[in-house]
Amino acid sequence: MTSDALPEHDPRFDSVDAVRDRLRSVDYLSDEGIAGIVYLADRLGKPILVEGPAGTGKTQLAKSVAEITGARLIRLQCYEGLDESKALYEWNYKKQLLRIQASRNEADSASWDDIEDDIFSDEFLLTRPLLEAIRAEDPVVLLIDEVDRVEVETEALLLEILSDYQVSIPELGTITARQIPLVFLTSNNTRELSEALKRRCLYLHVDYPDMEREKEIVLTKVPGVSETLADEIARIVRSIRQLELKKSPSVSETIDWARTLVLLGVDHVDTETAVATTNILLKYQSDIAKATKELTAEPAGVKRPGAPGAPAR
Amino acid sequence: MSDTVIDPVADDDGGDPVAGDALVDLLNGFIVELREAGLPVSLTEHLDAMEAVRFIPLDDRSAFKYALAATLVKNHAHWRAFETVFEVYFSLRGAEYAIDPDAELAELPEDVESGDARDGAGQAPANAGSGEALTPEELAQMLYQALLQGDDAMMRAMARQAVRRYAGMEPGRPVGGTYYLYRTMRNLDLDGMLEQMMQQSREDAPEPLTPLEERLEHDEYENRINQFKQEVEAEIRRRLVADRGVEAMAKTLRKPLPEDIDFMHASRKEMISLRKALQPLTRRLAVRLARKRRHGRKGPLDFRNTVRHSLSYGGVPAEPKFRYPRPAKPEIFVIADISGSVAAFARFTLHLVHAIASQFSRVRSFVFIDGIDEVTRFFEGTEDIVEAVHRVNTEADVVWVDGHSDYGHAFEVFWQKWGTEVGPKTTVIILGDARNNYHASQSWVIKEIRHRARHVYWLNPEPRAYWDTGDSIVGEYGVHCDGTFECRNLRQLEGFVDHLV
Ligand SMILES: Nc1ncnc2c1ncn2[C@@H]1O[C@H](COP(=O)(O)OP(=O)(O)O)[C@@H](O)[C@H]1O
Numbered sequence: 001m002t003s004d005a006l007p008e009h010d011p012r013f014d015s016v017d018a019v020r021d022r023l024r025s026v027d028y029l030s031d032e033g034i035a036g037i038v039y040l041a042d043r044l045g046k047p048i049l050v051e052g053p054a055g056t057g058k059t060q061l062a063k064s065v066a067e068i069t070g071a072r073l074i075r076l077q078c079y080e081g082l083d084e085s086k087a088l089y090e091w092n093y094k095k096q097l098l099r100i101q102a103s104r105n106e107a108d109s110a111s112w113d114d115i116e117d118d119i120f121s122d123e124f125l126l127t128r129p130l131l132e133a134i135r136a137e138d139p140v141v142l143l144i145d146e147v148d149r150v151e152v153e154t155e156a157l158l159l160e161i162l163s164d165y166q167v168s169i170p171e172l173g174t175i176t177a178r179q180i181p182l183v184f185l186t187s188n189n190t191r192e193l194s195e196a197l198k199r200r201c202l203y204l205h206v207d208y209p210d211m212e213r214e215k216e217i218v219l220t221k222v223p224g225v226s227e228t229l230a231d232e233i234a235r236i237v238r239s240i241r242q243l244e245l246k247k248s249p250s251v252s253e254t255i256d257w258a259r260t261l262v263l264l265g266v267d268h269v270d271t272e273t274a275v276a277t278t279n280i281l282l283k284y285q286s287d288i289a290k291a292t293k294e295l296t297a298e299p300a301g302v303k304r305p306g307a308p309g310a311p312a313r
Numbered sequence: 314m315s316d317t318v319i320d321p322v323a324d325d326d327g328g329d330p331v332a333g334d335a336l337v338d339l340l341n342g343f344i345v346e347l348r349e350a351g352l353p354v355s356l357t358e359h360l361d362a363m364e365a366v367r368f369i370p371l372d373d374r375s376a377f378k379y380a381l382a383a384t385l386v387k388n389h390a391h392w393r394a395f396e397t398v399f400e401v402y403f404s405l406r407g408a409e410y411a412i413d414p415d416a417e418l419a420e421l422p423e424d425v426e427s428g429d430a431r432d433g434a435g436q437a438p439a440n441a442g443s444g445e446a447l448t449p450e451e452l453a454q455m456l457y458q459a460l461l462q463g464d465d466a467m468m469r470a471m472a473r474q475a476v477r478r479y480a481g482m483e484p485g486r487p488v489g490g491t492y493y494l495y496r497t498m499r500n501l502d503l504d505g506m507l508e509q510m511m512q513q514s515r516e517d518a519p520e521p522l523t524p525l526e527e528r529l530e531h532d533e534y535e536n537r538i539n540q541f542k543q544e545v546e547a548e549i550r551r552r553l554v555a556d557r558g559v560e561a562m563a564k565t566l567r568k569p570l571p572e573d574i575d576f577m578h579a580s581r582k583e584m585i586s587l588r589k590a591l592q593p594l595t596r597r598l599a600v601r602l603a604r605k606r607r608h609g610r611k612g613p614l615d616f617r618n619t620v621r622h623s624l625s626y627g628g629v630p631a632e633p634k635f636r637y638p639r640p641a642k643p644e645i646f647v648i649a650d651i652s653g654s655v656a657a658f659a660r661f662t663l664h665l666v667h668a669i670a671s672q673f674s675r676v677r678s679f680v681f682i683d684g685i686d687e688v689t690r691f692f693e694g695t696e697d698i699v700e701a702v703h704r705v706n707t708e709a710d711v712v713w714v715d716g717h718s719d720y721g722h723a724f725e726v727f728w729q730k731w732g733t734e735v736g737p738k739t740t741v742i743i744l745g746d747a748r749n750n751y752h753a754s755q756s757w758v759i760k761e762i763r764h765r766a767r768h769v770y771w772l773n774p775e776p777r778a779y780w781d782t783g784d785s786i787v788g789e790y791g792v793h794c795d796g797t798f799e800c801r802n803l804r805q806l807e808g809f810v811d812h813l814v
């Protein structure tokens with residue numbers, strides 16, 4: 001198993017509840033699953049792959065964990081076409097050339113071997129996020145954000161780091177981490193990640209929060225929002241998410257909506273207000289139309305047949 | 314004995330060795346069940362799970378569940394299957410989950426025992442447990458209050474009471490959980506309670522409820538009722554497991570993975586998970602197919618071209634050139650039966666084929682019942698395949714006489730209207746169970762189509778064993794096709810599409 005050769009570290013958290021409380025102290029509202037897996041990742045020294053719809057707090061989780069552990073956040077933002085030279089390291093060619101030229105003038109004293117040793121040394125290495133995280137002396141959290149955006153082939157770059165916390169550089173040898181950083185990979189699930197990558201990670205699916213948690217998020221994130229308003233907002237969002245939409249409102253959209261309502265001085269969301277502001281929650285015209293229709297419809301389909309208070313048979 | 318056993322759980326630091334050994338066995342058994350359910354669990358993941366449970370104890374049931382899921386389930390679509398296996402496998406492990414009538418009494422919240430229910434006890438002395446003492450009216454009343462107040466503990470207690478009272482579960486009786494669920498629910502009139510709660514909300518409100526408020530109240534109560542239903546299901550499951558054992562129950566309750574759900578017999582819930590699974594599947598497929606095309610097979614050495622190129626290297630054939638076979642992208646005709654039982658299959662296939670339409674030079678779709686209509690227009694110029702498929706179902710003109718499948722007539726009309734448009738680059742895919750209601754087959758049409766087309770394939774959503782029984786005449790058409798494929802689930806459908814490109 002992987003952990004044998006790696007340096008031991010003191011656990012960062014005492015219990016699952018401790019993770020939850022500390023996250024709450026930096027305004028991140030987790031649930032049992034999220035907190036449990038962060039705790040486990042620390043104990044097992046394994047990366048976490050966080051998958052789920054956009055705007056559900058995946059990136060924020062990594063940031064918040066960095067904050068509560070007093071670690072520096074190192075972020076690798078993925079995009080199509082990302083390669084080794086941007087993710088891991090690159091040799092500083094310009095500087096190398098200058099060095100070679102300079103040596104010519106040095107009256108031929110240095111042999112080529114010396115020069116080669118010299119130009120492939122640390123001084124000429126440009127460190128990119130992955131290598132930076134491995135070499136860090138201080139505590140770090142490594143965030144590999146939106147990993148689903150790189151090509152499958154590029155995933156291979158990550159495998160060595162994720163299983164052994166080391167990087168092999170042909171000219172320098174293998175560089176091993178001095179400490180096991182907490183590593184988060186996020187994915188908006190626009191494509192399936194490779195099995196090899198998934199096998200190395202703990203898997204956390206984050207979905208839209210339940211109503212209670214979303215209400216809490218609104219209360220912590222939106223200054224000036226009242227308890228009743230937060231409650232209404234969370235309920236309406238829950239109802240809207242039950243509709244079949246092209247894109248359900250995300251947590252960040254809920255927060256935006258709540259902020260707008262507070263700015264407008266709203267203390268109770270009536271039908272008109274809801275309809276007038278759904279464009280903040282929903283991005284597609286067809287979704288807005290659908291939500292408007294559903295929220296304002298006389299609840300004919302909602303009422304059940306049968307007289308009120310029909311006796312239980 | 315444990316010193317000769319290599320035990321990854323109970324090694325050096327911290328693990329309690331006794332609990333460790335038992336835990337290893339427990340976990341091994343669990344993983345066997347997961348694999349039986351079709352979940353791919355690798356050896357690494359198995360080892361990770363063993364590591365994980367060193368830190369998350371079994372008594373913390375839900376943390377334990379998340380820990381196992383995090384190490385063993387790497388695909389969200391598999392969560393439901395995992396959860397079911399988990400619930401069954403661990404349903405009776407842990408003190409609070411034991412089925413013990415006395416324990417249950419202790420569990421009822423105070424007011425159940427001390428309230429009016431006491432009086433009833435005298436009337437039914439034959440039943441020892443005090444829960445039995447509630448009259449049906451009292452039970453209904455207490456459940457109503459629990460739902461109205463959203464009292465979780467009380468709802469759970471009521472779920473247990475309701476199952477004990479109404480499900481009529483008897484040891485050894487070979488009936489499934491749904492039967493007991495039905496019997497329990499039949500006695501509870503939850504729809505009536507929902508309406509009653511709505512009425513209560515209307516009365517409590519200072520002003521008449523607006524439609525928005527109605528909806529929010531309704532969604533809230535419905536949520537609670539669903540939660541209660543889940544408690545009832547859980548209780549039935551626990552009792553079944555206690556009666557029949559884990560292995561037997563794991564088998565009967567096993568949920569198929571979305572990719573294995575049968576198109577023709579999917580429940581509403583399963584349809585939803587099928588729809589969810591379709592999107593990642595099409596994405597995966599599109600990526601794979603595009604790659605296949607790009608790094609396609611290298612052809613034989615192109616001698617001339619190599620020599621021509623070598624001139625620029627002073628005659629050294631430095632850069633060998635190969636012939637790339639570039640097959641023209643095929644044109645696809647999909648002809649789909651969209652009547653009753655095969656409609657879902659047609660929907661998924663149309664969706665899938667159009668989602669990867671860029672792999673083909675063109676996709677044209679035709680749907681029929683006893684009449685036939687071209688529906689290509691619904692898919693062109695829109696990104697929204699779901700919407701297009703929906704329009705196919707609602708707007709296509711497919712009924713000719715009575716709306717019962719008539720393959721023969723549909724094929725004849727197809728041949729008259731579009732037959733000449735089938736050409737040597739066309740691949741024709743026919744979807745349906747070929748249950749022709751004893752009409753004439755007109756299979757000559759398929760024979761003609763095959764003469765003109767590049768390929769003709771038939772996809773049938775029925776199990777192969779049912780083909781050519783009753784009014785199924787797939788064999789009669791099949792002899793004129795390049796292949797007939799059983800296509801009961803997404804896995805088989807994906808396999809076919811892979812083969813197609
Ligand atoms: N559980 C949560 N607690 C607090 N804030 C949250 C939570 N989930 C989401 N948010 C907020 O929603 C916003 C979007 O989150 P983000 O991490 O960028 O989403 P993702 O990375 O999943 O697309 C952030 O501003 C964050 O503050």
Ligand SMILES: [Mg+2]
Nearest residue numbers: 058059145186
């Ligand atoms: Mg993000």
